[in-house]
Amino acid sequence: MRRCQEWQRKLYDAGWAGISWPEAHGGRGGTVGEARIFAREQARFEVDTGVFAVGIAMVGPTLMTHGTPAQQERYLRPLLRGDEVWCQLFSEPGAGSDLAGLRTRAERDGDEWGVNGQKVWSSGAHHSDLGILLARTDPDASKHRGITYFVLDMHSPGVEIRPLRQINGVAHFNEVFLTDVRIPHTNVVGEVDGGWTVAHTTLANERNLIGGGTTVGFRDFLRLAEGEGRVGDPVLRQRLAAAYMRFEVIKYLGLRAQAAARRGGAPGPESSVLKLAVSRHVALTAILPSRWRVRPARSCTTTPRTAGSGSSSSWDNGACASGAAPTRCSAT
DSSP states (O other): OHHHHHHHHHHHHHTOSSTTSOGGGTSOOOOHHHHHHHHHHHTTSSOOOGGGHIIIIIIHHHHHHHOOHHHHHHHHHHHHHTSSOEEEEOOBTTBSSSGGGOOOEEEEETTEEEEEEEEOOOTTGGGOSEEEEEEESOTTSOTTTSEEEEEEETTSTTEEEEEEOOTTSOOOEEEEEEEEEEEEGGGEESSTTBHHHHHHHHHHHHHHHHTTOBSSOHHHHHHHHHHTTOTTOHHHHHHHHHHHHHHHHHHHHHHHHHHHHHTOSSOOHHHHHHHHHHHHHHHHHHTGGGGSOOOOOOOOOOOOBOTTOSOOSOHHHHTTOOSSOOOTTOOO
């Protein structure tokens, strides 16, 4: 974590953090295309800022669109400098794909809100300073209308974080229990009961983030097969060919999403299609090494890279990726 923060601060001080962010918020004022070029070049080196992905790629655009001037002043520059780490508190045990079915409640009490509920699958919550939280504020309204979007201080009394340890020993996801947590009214983003609109902005940018690349490239799998002396296996060759086609499809879907982003506006359906393709690709590609003898993956620590790009420092670590890009600096 410390190394990630040091590198992010260096990027910020040199003007390379938030390349596509407006200068008014600490960015460079460049284009999305320029930001992607820099990310590809950065991925060639043993540095990473993935621990800030939620903040920079999801929270930042949301606050720039829906946040008050005071919220933008308070959160955007510290976020971009790497001073604070953010997590997402949306999913619940009974509200995953049906996110609007969430049951976490927030009740107004003067200038504060009292929050009670549970969130799950919160990546990096155990080392986050702040979180973006959806809670139900009007139980009588239709489920999409009675939701409010909050900024939560993860160090607040009543916040309990329980890491969920995966089969590879890594605790990337977490359960988060909220018991009588107090949130200032000034931490409401957008309108009260209007959080679903704000959440749409966050989720659109999340799809763009997840669909932006995979953890390893096709050449890594081909190199592994060559090292194992399996490239002559006709069945394995067919599987490698299928993987190559998926990498290529994702590459061109990514180019389409980038072209849409250059035209301006919020991420659209191109990012949704790309995220779906990446999710299916990861599920199919992750089992590919199991078709021949390899040592099992121990942790997801490979630098996120564009599909089909060059070498990876550790192909097997990337094999356990779940779609959301892991990072060397994530706490375990």
